[in-house]
Amino acid sequence: MNTHACKRVRAAGIGVIAITLSLIGCSGSTPSNTSATSTLKIGLIVPLTGPSAASGEHGKNGAQLAVDLANANNSLPGVHVELAIEDDKSTPETAVIAAQKLRNDGAQIITGTMNSSVAVALANALGSDTDALYLITGAQAQAPLDTQPGNNIFGLTYNNAQNADANLNWIKNVAKPKKIASVGENSDFGVNDLAQLNKYWGSGTPEIVLKETYDRTATDFSAILAKVRDSGADGLYVTAGSPTNAASIFTQADQLGLKVAKFMNAGLMNESLISAGGSHVEGLVSADTYNYSIDNAENKDFVKAFNDAYKKNPSGEEELGFDSVNLILQAAKKAGTTTDMAAVSSALKESTWNTPRGELTWDSTGRAHTAALIVGIKNGQIEIVDTVAKK
Amino acid sequence: VGPTIDQILNGLATGVVYGLVAAGLSVLFKVLDTVNFAHGDFYVLGGVVAYVGATIVPLNPFLTLALAAIVVGGLGALLHLPLQRLLRTNPFNVLLATFAVSLGISNLVSFGFGGRAQPVPAIVEGALTLGPVVITYQRLIAAAVGLLAILVVALWLKTSKTGRSVRAVADNRTGAQILGIDTVRIDRLVFIISGACAGLAGAALAPVTQASPFGGLPVMVTAFVVLVIGGVGSVSGALLGGILLGVIEGLTAAILGAQWTSLVGYVLLIAALFLRPALERARANDRRSLA
Numbered sequence: 001m002n003t004h005a006c007k008r009v010r011a012a013g014i015g016v017i018a019i020t021l022s023l024i025g026c027s028g029s030t031p032s033n034t035s036a037t038s039t040l041k042i043g044l045i046v047p048l049t050g051p052s053a054a055s056g057e058h059g060k061n062g063a064q065l066a067v068d069l070a071n072a073n074n075s076l077p078g079v080h081v082e083l084a085i086e087d088d089k090s091t092p093e094t095a096v097i098a099a100q101k102l103r104n105d106g107a108q109i110i111t112g113t114m115n116s117s118v119a120v121a122l123a124n125a126l127g128s129d130t131d132a133l134y135l136i137t138g139a140q141a142q143a144p145l146d147t148q149p150g151n152n153i154f155g156l157t158y159n160n161a162q163n164a165d166a167n168l169n170w171i172k173n174v175a176k177p178k179k180i181a182s183v184g185e186n187s188d189f190g191v192n193d194l195a196q197l198n199k200y201w202g203s204g205t206p207e208i209v210l211k212e213t214y215d216r217t218a219t220d221f222s223a224i225l226a227k228v229r230d231s232g233a234d235g236l237y238v239t240a241g242s243p244t245n246a247a248s249i250f251t252q253a254d255q256l257g258l259k260v261a262k263f264m265n266a267g268l269m270n271e272s273l274i275s276a277g278g279s280h281v282e283g284l285v286s287a288d289t290y291n292y293s294i295d296n297a298e299n300k301d302f303v304k305a306f307n308d309a310y311k312k313n314p315s316g317e318e319e320l321g322f323d324s325v326n327l328i329l330q331a332a333k334k335a336g337t338t339t340d341m342a343a344v345s346s347a348l349k350e351s352t353w354n355t356p357r358g359e360l361t362w363d364s365t366g367r368a369h370t371a372a373l374i375v376g377i378k379n380g381q382i383e384i385v386d387t388v389a390k391k
Numbered sequence: 392v393g394p395t396i397d398q399i400l401n402g403l404a405t406g407v408v409y410g411l412v413a414a415g416l417s418v419l420f421k422v423l424d425t426v427n428f429a430h431g432d433f434y435v436l437g438g439v440v441a442y443v444g445a446t447i448v449p450l451n452p453f454l455t456l457a458l459a460a461i462v463v464g465g466l467g468a469l470l471h472l473p474l475q476r477l478l479r480t481n482p483f484n485v486l487l488a489t490f491a492v493s494l495g496i497s498n499l500v501s502f503g504f505g506g507r508a509q510p511v512p513a514i515v516e517g518a519l520t521l522g523p524v525v526i527t528y529q530r531l532i533a534a535a536v537g538l539l540a541i542l543v544v545a546l547w548l549k550t551s552k553t554g555r556s557v558r559a560v561a562d563n564r565t566g567a568q569i570l571g572i573d574t575v576r577i578d579r580l581v582f583i584i585s586g587a588c589a590g591l592a593g594a595a596l597a598p599v600t601q602a603s604p605f606g607g608l609p610v611m612v613t614a615f616v617v618l619v620i621g622g623v624g625s626v627s628g629a630l631l632g633g634i635l636l637g638v639i640e641g642l643t644a645a646i647l648g649a650q651w652t653s654l655v656g657y658v659l660l661i662a663a664l665f666l667r668p669a670l671e672r673a674r675a676n677d678r679r680s681l682a
Contacts, residue, residue: 053506219600223644
């Protein structure tokens with residue numbers, strides 16, 4: 001082949017490659033990309049490092065799936081949804097800086113948050129910002145919803161009182177331990193949960209025979225568990241914000257040979273707990289608002305999409321992450337705007353939504369209400385033990 | 392009574408491991424006159440080796456303990472390489488450099504562990520029950536390993552030729568150099584011993600506390616408290632300081648509650664910092680009056 005022919009072959013080759021690459025580029029674009037005329041930026045603030053990192057990762061998984069599905073299905077016609085993720089490191093000050101950054105970058109919708117102290121700080125920062133909507137994904141404290149002049153803050157998960165109503169009533173009336181030892185973390189979350197214990201079990205059965213608190217960074221619970229053993233309790237109730245702490249306590253309890261029924265605060269039953277606790281969390285019972293085996297159409301679709309994306313079943317925190325974005329997008333669609341946050345907030349609050357958790361409504365404070373589940377760990381799997389109707 | 396005796400025993404056992412961590416920090420401080428801020432993270436890495444040896448590449452648990460000492464001791468040698476020049480020219484920058492290494496290790500482990508602690512199975516499950524007192528076998532094993540390691544280090548420093556060289560460099564670096572001791576080699580050796588102590592302690596205690604990426608700083612603070620209580624440069628002092636701190640923490644948890652144990656550590660640290668100079672002055676006065 002002469003030099004001229006070589007050049008032509010090379011030019012043709014380059015042309016073929018260029019066309020192929022452009023075709024790949026086209027096929028890689030989602031339909032919404034090509035038709036999108038605007039971008040809706042949703043800020044997700046979750047702990048991706050630090051003691052609550054596992055929860056943050058769960059929230060992120062769910063939120064990302066909701067965004068991907070919305071873009072793939074063109075849920076908001078003409079709008080490309082973008083998730084801007086910030087790590088709050090479980091600290092309020094980092095979260096507030098992240099929120100300011102997201103607001104400066106044009107995000108009006110902020111979601112995420114797995115720690116109550118972080119939610120309180122963000123609520124203070126965003127509560128009077130009527131151009132913003134803040135939907136708290138995982139934090140249980142009610143305080144962030146109590147004072148919000150802009151009516152723009154929502155709490156998706158059960159608060160301490162709702163959880164206590166489902167969890168503690170079930171333990172009292174169905175499991176019926178006689179004497180309970182309470183071991184809770186020394187934090188606002190732990191203090192709130194302990195207050196609920198006093199409210200529900202303050203008199204009669206079960207009798208609270210021991211109340212011990214621990215530092216969130218603690219790893220050695222032998223002193224507390226020795227007291228549990230000597231208290232004569234037949235039930236151990238653990239309040240923990242992180243599955244690692246809960247798993248450590250139940251593991252060390254087993255190692256010390258404690259024979260007690262195991263109970264835990266609501267909302268922490270997940271694969272991280274089972275992974276960290278192994279056989280030591282077997283038989284543990286708690287309350288939650290979600291399990292992947294819930295039988296409704298929305299959940300079946302969600303579980304299938306989640307399995308396709310992550311090759312596993314979703315946890316409660318992952319479902320919350322999904323709902324946090326999905327509900328906002330549905331509300332924006334219903335309100336017909338992605339910029340008027342007052343209209344989106346109203347549409348969100350005034351509607352009844354069908355979610356993977358079941359029917360979801362909001363009370364006047366912005367707190368979500370659904371049915372609750374009593375869940376237990378059996379053979380390394382989280383199973384639904386009982387259902388508590390929505391109130 | 393049960394929980395109190397339990398906690399004295401638990402404190403003794405945990406204190407021995409504290410002593411092992413502090414012994415490594417103490418020897419390094421005495422020889423090099425500086426602090427390795429990554430020492431607590433070397434403890435964390437010991438836990439990582441224990442986790443890998445117990446779950447990912449199942450090994451004999453005692454072999455895993457030895458491996459933790461070797462691997463983390465080796466990392467100590469690696470850390471010494473870039474620090475050699477700084478140690479001679481600007482010890483303050485060694486603090487900054489090791490602080491950066493500390494942050495790097497903790498972030499890497501956190502990333503590898505998915506941001507959470509990982510469980511490490513006990514070498515022996517169950518607990519020894521003596522009437523009202525219960526102590527887990529794993530804690531007893533950790534104490535035995537810690538005690539054995541401290542004895543080995545102390546004997547090695549006292550009786551071996553290299554150990555005597557380490558002490559000579561610690562006492563008078565220039566004099567040791569004049570005597571022909573290779574001080575760079577001794578420095579490297581001290582980094583290895585120090586790292587091995589921290590790694591072994593982390594691996595021994597990981598089945599009790601889980602292998603946590605965030606354990607470095609609390610352990611470092613504990614080691615400092617032990618160092619101040621037991622005295623810098625003394626392996627036996629580190630052991631006694633560790634036991635004292637462990638027992639006081641245990642009793643505090645049993646009597647006041649577990650949330651007070653951290654505070655007690657800081658109170659002891661402050662008390663030791665105030666009392667130690669007065670005690671040393673009193674000892675010096677005694678010696679003068681005896682002379």
